[in-house]
Amino acid sequence: MKTASAKFVSKEREKLLKDMAHVTAELENLRDLMQAEVDVEPDEGDSEIFEREKNAALIAVLERRLKDIETALKSMEKGEYGLCTRCGNPIEPERLEIKPDATLCVECQREVERLSRRNRPQRQIDW
Numbered sequence: 001m002k003t004a005s006a007k008f009v010s011k012e013r014e015k016l017l018k019d020m021a022h023v024t025a026e027l028e029n030l031r032d033l034m035q036a037e038v039d040v041e042p043d044e045g046d047s048e049i050f051e052r053e054k055n056a057a058l059i060a061v062l063e064r065r066l067k068d069i070e071t072a073l074k075s076m077e078k079g080e081y082g083l084c085t086r087c088g089n090p091i092e093p094e095r096l097e098i099k100p101d102a103t104l105c106v107e108c109q110r111e112v113e114r115l116s117r118r119n120r121p122q123r124q125i126d127w
């Protein structure tokens with residue numbers, strides 16, 4: 001299996017480390033925000049609840065991203081960076097340029113997204 005060149009990997013590694021610092025800082029920020037809002041009055045209205053829901057969703061997204069970045073960095077140590085974790089084929093370099101923390105090739109990503117869309121229950125908003 002042909003893996004990415006050392007030069008490419010070290011460039012991607014720099015990007016990942018930068019991303020990781022950024023995402024970590026953002027996460028700390030959001031967590032502080034959530035902490036600070038703990039004693040919100042229940043009747044302060046929907047906007048507060050909406051803000052909290054939005055922050056919680058953002059935290060989940062960032063945590064996922066952080067995990068992807070860590071996975072990508074670990075795969076670099078093992079010399080497996082740029083290989084799809086699902087099918088083992090090389091991930092398109094153009095894709096890694098844009099998304100250095102990609103762990104799936106385009107085809108698998110599409111498949112995973114298709115499956116998760118199908119399995120996701122309809123979200124009920126009743127407030």
Ligand SMILES: [Zn+2]
Pocket residue numbers: 084085086087088089104105106107108109
């Ligand atoms: Zn794949």
